[in-house]
Amino acid sequence: MAAGSDLGILKEKVAKARSLTILTGAGISADSGVPTFRGADGLWRTFRAEDLATPEAFERDPRLVWEWYNWRRELIATKNPNPAHEAIVELERRCQEFWLITQNVDGLHPAAGSTKLSEIHGNIWKVRCTGCGVISENLEIPIPILPTCQLCHALLRPHIVWFGESLREEDLRRCDEALRACDLLLIIGTSGIVYPAAGFASVAKHVGALVIEINLESTPQSDLVDLSLQGRAKDLVPLLL
Numbered sequence: 001m002a003a004g005s006d007l008g009i010l011k012e013k014v015a016k017a018r019s020l021t022i023l024t025g026a027g028i029s030a031d032s033g034v035p036t037f038r039g040a041d042g043l044w045r046t047f048r049a050e051d052l053a054t055p056e057a058f059e060r061d062p063r064l065v066w067e068w069y070n071w072r073r074e075l076i077a078t079k080n081p082n083p084a085h086e087a088i089v090e091l092e093r094r095c096q097e098f099w100l101i102t103q104n105v106d107g108l109h110p111a112a113g114s115t116k117l118s119e120i121h122g123n124i125w126k127v128r129c130t131g132c133g134v135i136s137e138n139l140e141i142p143i144p145i146l147p148t149c150q151l152c153h154a155l156l157r158p159h160i161v162w163f164g165e166s167l168r169e170e171d172l173r174r175c176d177e178a179l180r181a182c183d184l185l186l187i188i189g190t191s192g193i194v195y196p197a198a199g200f201a202s203v204a205k206h207v208g209a210l211v212i213e214i215n216l217e218s219t220p221q222s223d224l225v226d227l228s229l230q231g232r233a234k235d236l237v238p239l240l241l
């Protein structure tokens with residue numbers, strides 16, 4: 001748990017922030033019961049996320065990849081936003097200039113009410129056609145395997161940015177803008193090892209922003225940030241209000 005004085009200082013910084021940017025990762029959803037990627041509960045059958053969330057895995061065995069996504073969709077459908085997601089909605093409401101960047105694909109931020117956000121790794125409730133590229137919302141559980149596009153009948157894939165794929169230009173541009181404009185960057189529940197998000201702390205530091213990390217444990221970013229608070233997101237984030 002963070003020291004009370006650290007929290008007091010941080011609360012004041014948050015209240016005074018002119019432009020606040022927040023970056024979240026799987027740790028914030030862990031408090032809603034969604035398994036993290038690199039935690040002990042991140043495995044499905046014997047597979048790691050890194051083995052399934054790739055274009056090569058989908059090309060080799062789309063059925064297996066869709067089975068994994070069906071399992072994740074089923075699991076996530078039973079989860080709800082927690083007090084950390086809700087506190088972020090309140091920060092968006094209070095702060096004039098605000099942007100939320102999330103690596104999470106579970107949709108819990110928009111479910112909580114966040115509107116100024118980039119879901120840079122996509123959203124598990126959206127599908128994209130591998131033929132015509134059309135993106136649509138799909139809430140089916142389970143998705144009938146193999147799903148095909150109603151328009152062109154090509155195979156559908158999850159609308160997720162997989163390992164080895166680039167982020168959408170529009171998201172990169174918006175994130176860069178938010179990182180360069182902010183005077184406070186909060187980094188919540190990310191292991192800080194997957195790029196480009198792992199580089200966002202450096203960008204914000206470079207423009208002189210105060211960078212604060214909230215995580216259960218220390219990360220490769222901890223030495224770089226101005227303050228590293230250790231604890232659960234659901235306990236600490238609401239204390240910033």
Ligand code: APR
Pocket residue numbers: 024025026027028030031036037038039049103104121188189190191192193194214215216217219231232233234
């Ligand atoms: N509160 C705060 N932090 C937590 C909590 C919690 N309750 N539980 C776990 N954490 C922290 C862990 O200590 C870890 O640093 O959350 C982090 C989760 O790390 P990862 O599982 O690596 O998740 P993330 O950083 O979001 O992964 C980035 O990698 O697998 C890809 O595309 C996927 O978006 C994902 C990306």
